[in-house]
Amino acid sequence: MKAGRKKVAKKAARTKKPAKAPAPKRRAAAKAAGKRAPVQSPLGNGGPITWNFKLIAHHLLDGFGGMGEGMSIQIAPDGRRILWLAHESAPKNFTAVDVSDPRKPKVVVQTDLPQAHMRSNSLETCGNIMAVAYQTQKKGLTPAGMELFDISVPEKPRSISFFDCAGATSRGVHQLWFCDGEYVHCASGAPDFTPTHPNDDQFYRCIDVRNPSKPVEIGRWWMPGTRQGDNVRPPPRHPLDKGHRAHNTNVYPQRGDRCYLAYIDGGMFILDISDKANPKRISQWTNSPPYTGFTHTVVPLFDRGLMLVTDESTENNAKDWPKLIWVLDAREESNLVPIATCPLPDHKAFAAKGRFGAHNIHENVPLPTAWQSDQIVLGTFFNGGLRAYDISNPYQPQQVGVFVPPAPPMAPTGTIQLNDVFVDEREIVYTVDRHVGGLYILEMDF
């Protein structure tokens, strides 16, 4: 654990180019395209389109524009607004972009991962502390876990601690949630957790970081039947078998005693975490079967008694279509009722290249730097782009905005693959491409 901590801390704080896992294609792409790539006019369904959004800036992130699903805004001590972004894969760890002027984004730091076999994928900031998830490609590799950084000086992120989750059956942390400065809620494996099926390795863990130099696990929960020794049968496998394992682990101050837990092939759960040492299941909802699993995110809309649940599309060529954003009537948390989905265009127009379908949505992260809305849902749909839905009538969500940029230069799938979205309190929208396209900054116009 000690060795891992030092290694990550030392390497991650570097800003020079990585020794391993270079990405010449991405550099070439950046060079070929320059800093900005134009957005073309609408050409038809499945093609580029900008409808009720205004693109105000595009940044290829210095040739490393393959971004994960960690997006968080810090107001730095000197007043700058810094957008922190996790990379989808090696060689880069995270990138900080000064978006004080959203029309002129500037990269202030870009860090390297210590190993090519790992990814950061997810991060959150709270004040001047940032938590970053580390997941390895295979079980048993290191470093796998979660690292805390002091980002008081954005140009020089300083490692505070590393929480080691590596183990023979663990790939570490895939996703984390950190908004209150006290607890990191994450989807993680652990050295003492042996799953009944190898794909079920990550579960819900609550890490106390009130002393950020010494993070301590204080609670965990897993879907019954997924750990060896459980007294219930393992859950049946889905056809695509992406695992019964945790994904997003959202906790909001409006209900600090609840965790809204997406569990991939296990659907979603509401947990009672009033006793963080002993989380208890309140309810579960799943759309699969007949759908194909991979529940990704759960966002409660507290005032309205509604809940948004997203799938993630993981297969190219729309083979796992339909992957959707679901609207649930959650007025009774023990009896969740699906009432609508956010409509998508016909998948055939998008089936030629890459993934098509739901993934991340803006999650109303409970921080002053995040936009809060229970009327509009913004989601990324890979080659379906960024889409905004008006859910003022939750029985009939209506699409009110679309942004599908053209394929970035050298895109490996030959198409855009928008991966994540975040909206700041100024209502500026940030969305990122999964492979090469980097950061797109937009205004909502509806």
Added chain:
Amino acid sequence: MLDLFPSREAGRFGRRLKRARGAKIPVSVLTGFLGAGKTTLLRRFLAKPEGEGTAVVINEFGSVGIDDALMRASSDDVTLLGNGCLCCNTRSDLQNALRNLVAERAQGRLPQFRRIVIETSGLADPGPILQTFATDRALGSEFHVEVVLAVVDAVGGLDTLAWSAEARKQVILADRLVVTKSDLAEPQAVEQLARRLRALNPRAAVHSAVDGDLDPRFMLESDAPPGAAARTGFVAEAEHSDGILSFVLTEDAPLPWDAFARAMETLIALRGGDLLRVKGLLNVAGCRGPVVVHAVQHLAHPPVELAAWPDRNRTSRLVFITRGITERHVRDLFASVRALTGGSAVTQSS
């Protein structure tokens, strides 16, 4: 819906919008008498970058409104133009044409057009077109009439306005007026026409276009673009022929919505057929942003609250274009409703 799933973010009229059209497809209605220069104006607009992604609907019996040179492929009903635009030459049912455009776009059979320009017949009264969007629920939920633009030519326009009731109606109902061929007319005649237009429609901004060259924003945006001729300001009542009247009511104090709605309901019930167009921006008590109201004859669009006021002016402004209903009638009705409900209502004239 707010009863079942309440929201602190939403206002009385639902989600607050950034602009009156929200996410609906903007529609510009281009009207003007035969030979006024509508097609020239449209062709020049389509050739500009701002014209990209425009669907043109020509609502004209038997006409070929767009030059063949602009066309690059065609089917029975819809013609694809250059610049990502398309043209639908509808000979009968405007509603069907508009519905088909949306349906075929959703099916991927048509390009992702961003706006629609309806070029009306030179002889058309634009009133029924505006009414179409108010009466057809499907169209009303998809489209928003952003601008009604009337084209008048400087050479023959004055004469046409003298003898044609339709031409006068086009000018009276327009949000903006474009004077064409001013380079071919005597300056005196142009000035005379301008005076006549101001008398017919004192609210509309007037712009001149030579050979169809017009700031493209004039065709698109609901607010007059910078550089365009300024609006001449509100007047209490404009003189029209044909018994058509226009006037503006204003109110400085915030309006209680119930009193306003009841007054409008009464007016519509009594004389809806004579309310050619009612448009307003209201300061409604309890609402953060201005509330946009719009009615055509018997039908009122659902009110929409905007997220913010466009400027510091918080005065409610309600424009009436009526047939035979005077400002005094309306003012007295609003005052009566105010007295009976104990609330305020739009009563002042400006």
